[in-house]
Amino acid sequence: MALPPKPWPTGLCEELEPLVRRVLAPNASPYTFTGTQSYLIGTEQGLTVLDPGPNDPQHLAALEQAIGSAKVTAIACTHTHRDHSPAAAPLAQLTGAPVIGCGAVIIKSDEPRADAPFDLDYTPDHVLEDGECLAGPGWTLTAIATPGHTSNHLCFALNESGALFTGDHVMGWSTSVVAPPDGDMADYLASLDRLYQRDDRIYYPAHGPAITKPKQLVRGMIGHRRQRERQIMRLLEQDSHELAQMVTLMYKGLNEGLIPAASQSVKAHLLDLEQRGLVARSGDIWSAI
Structure with missing residues (x-):
């Protein structure tokens, strides 16, 4: 906004x-x-x-x-x-x-x-x-x-x-x-x-x-996060990536000052997916399981 x-x-x-x-x-x-x-x-x-x-x-x-x-x-x-x-x-x-x-x-x-x-x-x-x-x-x-x-x-x-x-x-x-x-x-x-x-x-x-309209907004926010999650899984199913590469592919045209925040949110998604057994990492490289 x-x-x-x-x-x-x-x-x-x-x-x-x-x-x-x-x-x-x-x-x-x-x-x-x-x-x-x-x-x-x-x-x-x-x-x-x-x-x-x-x-x-x-x-x-x-x-x-x-x-x-x-x-x-x-x-x-x-x-x-x-x-x-x-x-x-x-x-x-x-x-x-x-x-x-x-x-x-x-x-x-x-x-x-x-x-x-x-x-x-x-x-x-x-x-x-x-x-x-x-x-x-x-x-x-x-x-x-x-x-x-x-x-x-x-x-x-x-x-x-x-x-x-x-x-x-x-x-x-x-x-x-x-x-x-x-x-x-x-x-x-x-x-x-x-x-x-x-x-x-x-x-x-x-x-x-x-x-x-609280319910409408919260429903949209949950949907947005699930969409990001699916986006991450699609990327990793195609190939393994470092976090920085994923952010570049996912947030095209993002204001440079907001890249650290986007990186943190993608990392949070990856850690959640890892905990659920859907992705794994080797060093800085993330892959779908």
């Missing part, structure tokens, strides 16, 4: 529905669309700030202004990529609210800087389990474990309105990147299927517009 024309509502507090407001961070990029969207959920008497975003003074000032005199009872994160959780600590210091949400990620891997996209300073006061709730006057947020994009990813359902905050698991502008070793394609597809079984009214993602 192409970027919408400027001006974007960066730093502005937008009311989306009675219990939900949104503030866009100034961190637009090829991976974040127009930026990370932080959500303020609740009322003056009790408010959760979801995905506070990057530790950026301009964004923190915008969040402080949007909070105003409201009582912040929790700061929650869907996951700990650097565009989502670094503002949690300074916002907690500012408001006195605890950081409650996803757990921290610890990556055990021989890959160089496998933890680079993550906020390694993230320290939650309480980690929400699947199905556990945050609540305030007139609202309840239920945590839904949705691993795949990251192992610690949570979505949050606003029970009173039928809204689901989907973080990066389902976005309004692009499919998610699934980057091993922490990202896992089998988990990602299982999490998509879990959301497909739900009846949420609307999705509010961390990037891109609200999703008003």
Whole structure:
């Protein structure tokens, strides 16, 4: 999806529905669309700030202004990529609210800087389990474990309105990147299927517009991943390939800056197919079985 024309509502507090407001961070990029969207959920008497975003003074000032005199009872994160959780600590210091949400990620891997996209300073006061709730006057947020994009990813359902905050698991502008070793394609597809079984009214993602036809989009995303899987199998049934060769053949005309993300997703598919006994590798060469 192409970027919408400027001006974007960066730093502005937008009311989306009675219990939900949104503030866009100034961190637009090829991976974040127009930026990370932080959500303020609740009322003056009790408010959760979801995905506070990057530790950026301009964004923190915008969040402080949007909070105003409201009582912040929790700061929650869907996951700990650097565009989502670094503002949690300074916002907690500012408001006195605890950081409650996803757990921290610890990556055990021989890959160089496998933890680079993550906020390694993230320290939650309480980690929400699947199905556990945050609540305030007139609202309840239920945590839904949705691993795949990251192992610690949570979505949050606003029970009173039928809204689901989907973080990066389902976005309004692009499919998610699934980057091993922490990202896992089998988990990602299982999490998509879990959301497909739900009846949420609307999705509010961390990037891109609200999703008003959730089931239709999720069904399309599952279909897209299965299509990629079939594409990989066709290539490997014709000949063995290195990962880089496969990406070149599969993503013709792709923006050069997005090639690393495409490579990670293809690798995630290959690892899933390997686990299922459909492909094998010898060194850097992948082959169909």
